[in-house]
Amino acid sequence: MLHPKRASARRTALLVLAAVLLAALLAGCGKKNEKQETGLPGAGQGKVIATYKGGEVTEGEFDKYTAFMEVSDPQTAMYLQIPQFKEQFVRQWALYKVLAGRASADQAKAADEDVKKFETDIGNALKTNADLKKTLDEKKLTVDEMKRIVKVLAAGNQIAKAKSDEFAKAVTDAEIKAEYDKVKSDYNIDTVRHVLVATTDLKTGKQLRTDEEALKRAKEVKDKLEKGGDWKTIAKEYSDDEGSKDNGGLYEKQQSKGWVTEFKNAANTQPIGVIGDPVKTQYGYHVMKVESREETPYDKLAQADKDQLKQTVVNAKVQDYLQAEDEKLDIKVTLPAEPSPSPSASPTASPSGSPAASPTATPSSSPTASATASK
Incomplete structure (x- = not known):
């Protein structure tokens, strides 16, 4: 009972993307060509709400993306009511598309395997959960559209995971010890x-x-x-x-x-x-x-604790990498002005799913997980 639900805020803003990319592993097949981007649900529909080096985001595709996210995690709807977070979701989507476009043939193949699992899971969920079908109908979102969105998420995740693996190989014991020193009392x-x-x-x-x-x-x-x-x-x-x-x-x-x-x-x-x-x-x-x-001295820590500290170091490096990539894209968001929500409607934490944000973590909320948790 005393264990936290592990939804505390980390860096907010772009780091929401890191949490989703690293924890998601939903599925997809990011191909390294322009057809993937133009084939996205809602692409080219409505006003342009963001531009970045090499592309744009329109209202239509963003609506499909956020509908997908709301099915994945119903709390997303709350965050989308807050202008500053809504802008971050736009930036997320732009970065997803760019990262997905960099997927190698092997990364695309790995993502393809995941999309097959997603398709199976969502199909099984629809057979047993009437509420899920009702939700998709209300959001005007089809399974095919979800799969196409998942392709981008999964391909982007493959890029992030590759960076995570790269950083993990280079982490030193000194870096792990430094992370331990920041939170030494956690190991009491x-x-x-x-x-x-x-x-x-x-x-x-x-x-x-x-x-x-x-x-x-x-x-x-x-x-x-x-x-x-x-x-x-x-x-x-x-x-x-x-x-x-x-x-x-x-x-x-x-x-x-x-x-x-x-x-x-x-x-x-x-x-x-x-x-x-x-x-x-x-x-x-x-x-x-x-x-x-x-107190538990560093040299007395269990290997599992050292591994977790190492993963924290890696996560921070991946988050820094993603933030740098975001900045390189020079993303300009032009969402219509919206009234700010009342203080009572503001969440107390970032909409990130899991503070651990580990590339090997199991997603805490996916479309199928959300569905099976419903009535």
Whole structure:
């Protein structure tokens, strides 16, 4: 329960592209010729909304692309209401097309294999999920159009993956160590007791308490514990964390990076043996006591941890590469002016899918995954 959903913002803007390119592996067949670009759904239809060295994006093709993205990840619709993010999606699409046009014969062949899988998956999803077909009809998007868009995404992904592989071979141990030094406390091994007073039901999302009510209840828990109350008794009565309420709220000898940020920070900074003030996270309020904390030196890290740190280094290099490619294209976006959304409609994070953005990662949301998750 305390593990984050891993949707925190990284660099926003163009880095949305990095996350999608690196995590997608959806499928496609990027051929190195002009027919691929002119054959895109909606190409040449409507006004030109962006120009770049060697091409343009029209309203028609962008509408098809965003429709595809909204099917892939329904949250995309929210971000497209925000002008600054909508512009970034236009830039994404322009860069996708350019990268796809650079795909070699082998890269195109690899992408072709992925598109076959996509076609199979979307076909199976349509057979069992009426809501998916309804969504496609509402967005005026056909499976054939999706496949043609996927071709570009997959071919672009092949280019990004090739760069990732290139960078990975060149990463030094010094670079990995430097990355470790930035987040050294993430590798602490902590033993923590806590009582969670949730604001919403963790299974249904239904509100349980207002923020004020949860904080008041958490302070009541802290008071009882400070007066000598038994952790097992109080956790069983007050805690909404099903994973620990029956064992006195105990999380024993766990690597702190697996916890949500606020809980992790408290576990790594709160004085040992002291019951701290309630800590607020996305789940509610936590009353915590850190029982032990042990640092993990770099030379004692597990190989899996070093591999993850290496991947972080590689991801940053790929993101820098993509940003540089974007700048070389001299993309000029001319979207119609739109009123800014109200503050309440603004998201708190970048619309990137996964902060890891690893080229070997499994996509968290694809058209078929989204479909099978529906009713």
